[in-house]
Amino acid sequence: DAYPLWYLPVAVLLYLLAHDTWFYWTHRLMHRPKWFRKMHAVHHASRPPTAWAAMSFHPWEAITGAVAIPALVFLIPIHVAMLGTVLLIMTVMGVTNHMGWEMFPRRLVHSKLGEWVITASHHQRHHEEYRCNYGLYFRFWDRACGTDRGLSPNA
Ligand SMILES: [Zn+2]
Numbered sequence: 001d002a003y004p005l006w007y008l009p010v011a012v013l014l015y016l017l018a019h020d021t022w023f024y025w026t027h028r029l030m031h032r033p034k035w036f037r038k039m040h041a042v043h044h045a046s047r048p049p050t051a052w053a054a055m056s057f058h059p060w061e062a063i064t065g066a067v068a069i070p071a072l073v074f075l076i077p078i079h080v081a082m083l084g085t086v087l088l089i090m091t092v093m094g095v096t097n098h099m100g101w102e103m104f105p106r107r108l109v110h111s112k113l114g115e116w117v118i119t120a121s122h123h124q125r126h127h128e129e130y131r132c133n134y135g136l137y138f139r140f141w142d143r144a145c146g147t148d149r150g151l152s153p154n155a
Pocket residue numbers: 043049053098123127
């Protein structure tokens with residue numbers, strides 16, 4: 001009862017934004033040639049990606065990815081059910097963004113919301129061209145840093 005009801009979805013959004021920021025910058029670093037070979041090539045090994053690629057990481061990349069959410073628990077208060085929601089969104093989007101086909105309707109993907117949210121057609125392009133579309137949930141950082149090349153026509 002410590003937090004008002006409106007805080008429940010707000011906490012989820014804060015976690016997604018924070019995780020997205022962490023992911024964007026660590027992901028960009030891992031695309032530097034030296035780090036790529038050491039940490040990130042495993043994730044890009046299946047071409048084109050399949051749903052299994054969502055959880056296919058080198059142990060070092062797995063560690064950088066795994067520390068983010070537990071660390072946030074100490075910084076941003078969240079109800080355990082909302083934490084479960086964050087992990088659910090993380091897992092579902094991770095899997096669906098690597099399936100190679102877009103599960104959301106075209107009019108949603110090409111809507112105003114679609115310009116800011118990442119789905120399969122956006123991440124597919126990252127796996128095709130490597131040096132673009134680094135984000136996890138949102139296109140904010142890609143747009144702000146000029147790394148957003150838009151959607152892949154192949155997903
Ligand atoms: Zn990927």
